Amino acid sequence: MTDSAAARMAWQKEGYSRIPYGVYTDPEVYAEEQQKLFRGPVWSFVGMEQEIQEVGDYRTNYIGETPVIVVRDKDGDVQVMVNRCAHRGNLVCIAREGNASELTCVYHNWRYDLKGNLVNVAFGKGVGNVGGMPDDFDPAQFGLHRLRVETLHGLIFATFSDAALPLRDFLGADMWANLDRVLGRDMELLGTFKQYMPNNWKLYMENVRDSYHASILHMFQATFRINRLSMKGGIRLSDNGWHHISYSIAETDREEAQYNSKVLLSVKDGYLLSDPSLVASWREYDCGTTLAIQSTYPNFVVQQIYNSIALRLCLPKGPEECELMWWVLGSADDTAEQREARIKQSNMVGPGGLISMEDGVVGGWVQRGSKHDPDLTTIVEMGGRDVAPTEEGRATEVSIRGFWKGYRELMGV
Amino acid sequence: MTDSAAARMAWQKEGYSRIPYGVYTDPEVYAEEQQKLFRGPVWSFVGMEQEIQEVGDYRTNYIGETPVIVVRDKDGDVQVMVNRCAHRGNLVCIAREGNASELTCVYHNWRYDLKGNLVNVAFGKGVGNVGGMPDDFDPAQFGLHRLRVETLHGLIFATFSDAALPLRDFLGADMWANLDRVLGRDMELLGTFKQYMPNNWKLYMENVRDSYHASILHMFQATFRINRLSMKGGIRLSDNGWHHISYSIAETDREEAQYNSKVLLSVKDGYLLSDPSLVASWREYDCGTTLAIQSTYPNFVVQQIYNSIALRLCLPKGPEECELMWWVLGSADDTAEQREARIKQSNMVGPGGLISMEDGVVGGWVQRGSKHDPDLTTIVEMGGRDVAPTEEGRATEVSIRGFWKGYRELMGV
Amino acid sequence: MTDSAAARMAWQKEGYSRIPYGVYTDPEVYAEEQQKLFRGPVWSFVGMEQEIQEVGDYRTNYIGETPVIVVRDKDGDVQVMVNRCAHRGNLVCIAREGNASELTCVYHNWRYDLKGNLVNVAFGKGVGNVGGMPDDFDPAQFGLHRLRVETLHGLIFATFSDAALPLRDFLGADMWANLDRVLGRDMELLGTFKQYMPNNWKLYMENVRDSYHASILHMFQATFRINRLSMKGGIRLSDNGWHHISYSIAETDREEAQYNSKVLLSVKDGYLLSDPSLVASWREYDCGTTLAIQSTYPNFVVQQIYNSIALRLCLPKGPEECELMWWVLGSADDTAEQREARIKQSNMVGPGGLISMEDGVVGGWVQRGSKHDPDLTTIVEMGGRDVAPTEEGRATEVSIRGFWKGYRELMGV
Amino acid sequence: MDASRNAPEADDATRCLIENFIVDYAHMVDDDRLEEWPGYFTEACTYRIIDRASHAKGRSIGIMECSSRGMLLDRIKALREANVYEPHFYRHILSGIRIRGEKGGAWLVETSYAVVRTMQEGDISVFSSGKYVDEIVIENGRPLFRSRVIVCDSQRFDTLVVIPI
Amino acid sequence: MDASRNAPEADDATRCLIENFIVDYAHMVDDDRLEEWPGYFTEACTYRIIDRASHAKGRSIGIMECSSRGMLLDRIKALREANVYEPHFYRHILSGIRIRGEKGGAWLVETSYAVVRTMQEGDISVFSSGKYVDEIVIENGRPLFRSRVIVCDSQRFDTLVVIPI
């Protein structure tokens, strides 16, 4: 790995608890990530089936920085292809979303079917026997670059790598189970938006896995004395430590009876709110899980905060910028009351989220605070130096260490 | 060439039909182009004599990214000099255009004559025998860097290179002849503007040479059923293949009589236009040439589209941006009717051109589609893999291959 | 120094009179400067004591591009620390200025005292004996990076380097004396602003030391015939040549009597001004010094232009941009008349300065004029090639050579 | 067809009242007098920030949604006491205040806007552009927003949105 | 001397009519109701986009020149059916609508503008700034542009200009 920029960084000999700041800023490290990590043996989230329901429906997105097309083919299957014409590299799909019976490149009308096969080259036979492609031109060699695809509960994942394990094995049982729990029913897309952040994408992914900061950086609930039901919770990790869930569960106690009902929780807490209906919620899951933040490698997040359900995809946009895409969801059979509660709870998250807006800015502060010392390292030792599940969420950075375990393994450093 | 970034690109062993995408994005390749290509044995267009008619008239421009001054000296000759003061590097001319009897650097008043000779250094002899330049200071060594200049029909070309052939030989007979045909008379400057594009300059130069896309990407004429006179045409190349002309000629046929007249063609076609006068044109050239797009190496274009005559200069502005400068021309003895037709036809070209606006955006799409795969290549094999003239324009990319022939020869890769 | 980008530049074998243009643009050279120069054995100005009068008052600033906190601790001493949390690199102080009893990082509430010692780690002992920091965690190892600090007449200087000489020795007697003269009394902060410039920071520092350009680039005084008292003056340098003062002194002559008075000089000159009160001034210093521009290595300036007193700090913001911070000062015991004169004279300096606005733009012109020829050099030989004091200010670039002497010594090239 | 063409024109006094109201709102935000913000709305109200594309699709969730003056009060209290962000200011540039008609006792008003944001370090950028779609009721001579929907041209928001647009 | 100082002042009704007309034009473009665009002009008309420097030199060619309502119709048809470009929106910010006088039965009006452009991916930028120089005739109570010349401050245009300014 001598010519690997990532390997040149000041990694400790082993372990995942000291991260050199250079990995957040170095352009060569960033370029290596595009190849080894985003095109490595991982499954990248690229969109929802709801967004492409009809044959020919497509949306464009990115895997790392590589533009891709997500389209439903004539068999009703989902295809994911690199959005680059085989002729001279033009984007085949320009619009963010649309419907097409074939994928036609506007530059010279090379036409691809919905599986990415090249079906026609304009003037390929020339005009009046003059010009055209050489006789040995083989259209089969010039289809769009098609990726492996798997879907789960409407989530579409794709990978560049033949070495990637099947999605179920890649995620592992616990991760799979949480997706079942949160999304395993008829979901409805309630809203989408994007948030641009002035920091390396990994700083956001650490933040997502960082249960340590939640009760500290975000002062909204403390300020309004929103004392939720007494909780237990902790961190669950996939066996390889790459993926994580941090969760809280309402304990059985005297408030249980009330919360146990499916009706909206009348808010005794949050009494400092002028309008406490803002935080009204109901027990949506029998398990009593009130909060579950899940991240799957490398840059996908599934959020359940009370009844606020959302997906997040963190796209790298250069070494020092990233963009966070949001999909806010509800259940298709929400009552009007439940739907209204979800909408109100949506005020907690996103770029204007009363609870979480700080997550949009803190990464930029770390970027500015640390970029001038690429050889110094963070210390990620809250809760020890290992990578193992725990029943304590607040006093541990274990799932961040899990992220770096995956990073060192994938980047080969 | 081991330390040449361009040489490190994924070039096929020989030929010009597979271009590695890295040449459109790599900063080192870009830097090498500034030296080997823009300062190599080529003639760069820098402006028109009409813009500097009087002694002392000057305009500033760029050769590659190097700022230059184009000025008419006291002998009435045109001089082109690097716009950099020999003292400490300040731009000698700040304004885009002006008139000056001498070129004086505002920073410390070093004064140069209109041929770039250093004629005075402020306080050069010091003040009261104190200070001043060392006795061995030789002003002759500190003139502005003056370039070789040749002009043709009001076009001003300059080169950094002593190895550049005389302009006539550099262009070759066919290229020279077309300039004679289009510009060999008293021309008038009708308009100028600039267009910024989010792509490497070479993507635009390929687009200019790409007759393949014309009837496909640009749908204006098809949409309005503008069926022009039946045409013949093709591609002409200079002997070395570096420069090109793609042309169409009105064939002699039953409409010929009418088109042959010098009066405006009453438009039978374009009947879907609400105002067909938009496309009214007249037979301006006896040869019946209706369209001729010429490009000379590396980044200059002469356009005749019916009666719309324009010059274009594509300036590199970093690896992923370029700026296109336009000079729109007419003949000094246009009739009022002809002038009006030229003005209307100008709606077809430029950033708002009904026919050609797509050329401003497609390069950026290629940039975004291909930049993440620097080691993959385009396939430029329409019309074969060679570099030779042809009678067919639509089904060939031969003049693009000619561009890359010149590129590999100049860059030494 | 083989792997030093600065060393690869086209330096002349010895001397300081030919500067390769590459040092103004090369990103690697820029990165080396951050380490060898801004963190080298120099004292960087970071603010004024007036800005942090009370215990806990702080302001943020930069040394090179490294963010720092300038704070008054509980002992009343000034502390300067790198603005980077030892945990995971967050900026500890976000606001430009404020007051705090402790420095608390908002991300996870690691708390530092005003000397930068880590005094508390949130959940450091875990929650209910679960989680927390490892037993071998030693808070003493994780304080903020504290720098050496010295102050003089309210100016706060800091250094990263143990090798830096004491401030007095670093500056030398002449530099120290001028600071005494200009600032050695109770000063008042009258205004602050910032000016962004499209050029490498060194081009501005050369401009400050460039007495050669003053009467040439800046035409305000000549235009309005502001013929000041006949002057003598010159350049003073520190023994190592790193720091400079260029000065003018009113000679004893027939106007002396009048100027000698402490009352405002009734303006006989500047008769072309519609409102000559703009340039009214008084003899503030017994020595009769009318103008003194002082620069201390690397990027600090103290200005006395008649009664306009200001400090300037030139912060690098990447290879091709810099930001100039201004502190405009007055004396605490100015009369109303004197204060008004200072305010009027402030129109001469800053981004809108009638005399000096050109200094904000000329650096950008040099950047654009020279960046495409990194291997060419300036010629800085006005007044010879050596580095020595002189009685002539206009016809010499000696203090610029002094700057490059310091540069080559610090950068080891 | 432009709705405004055949809309019942408000009289000059009303138009002046509404225009001043919309202008004052912008000055109030830019002057950082945010405690006054909830007072610009009726007790039951709508304050929504949503991007143009989502608005066109009829999505029910944008990036901010308040349905009572109380929620507005809570927003400002959070901004002042709870939320952590870098100091910055907005500058609202309004253009083309047009009364489109009346509905259920409220004036329907549309106004284009651009918000220029300045960070404490001095960076200036166009933070958002779009259109205010308002329902304004006039209660004893005082206009109030019954509904103010901010339809942003961009679906992307830079860093965070804490100050109301 | 500022021309407006001694210009024949239009009466309030006329000024209001003209101001609403200019404002409605901006909303129409920004709302993507471009089919209405040609209807804002007289049958024979001038619609020109030209940069400030070329305008001052009296150049006859800028980047767009329409001399009839038919050409405007063709522009919109091309935009809808023929031209290929990336989806984007304009937001017109107008400032200082000033009636400078009357000429040949048309009101001479000048308005400063800035156009903020938002691309589908979300990038926001100031695409153009400059001044509308208009000749407005009022035909049976309805204002129409006899001439609308857009004098852009910049001679540089980013990528392409397909939506009318």
Added chain:
Amino acid sequence: MDASRNAPEADDATRCLIENFIVDYAHMVDDDRLEEWPGYFTEACTYRIIDRASHAKGRSIGIMECSSRGMLLDRIKALREANVYEPHFYRHILSGIRIRGEKGGAWLVETSYAVVRTMQEGDISVFSSGKYVDEIVIENGRPLFRSRVIVCDSQRFDTLVVIPI
């Protein structure tokens, strides 16, 4: 509480006079008719450019301070004859001209602004945003600035400030 709410309202004619005056100032600067600039001020006057934070702290020095029409004349003479800079234009975009009241015979007026700057090479940027805080006196029917304080949102100025804001 918004000061404007209970301010003595200026009558329509006065408001129109003041609004046109402020608008004409912007057109005058953007049209490069700067010789007219001093004529917009009273003989003894205040023209000050200062950033918002310094203004709030009551700092006595910003980046420009003229206290007489003579100083304004000298500024323009310097701009035309002495100062060296790259050609560029401003485009003033004004928003929300609001008369806040009257003081000592002058109308107190506040107006938000953004200045878009275009360099000769074509670069477009938002150069400054902020608020005009004006004192306007009306002398025989002609408004004049007794005081015009430009309070800029940003403390950072790009390159230089030679054209008045």
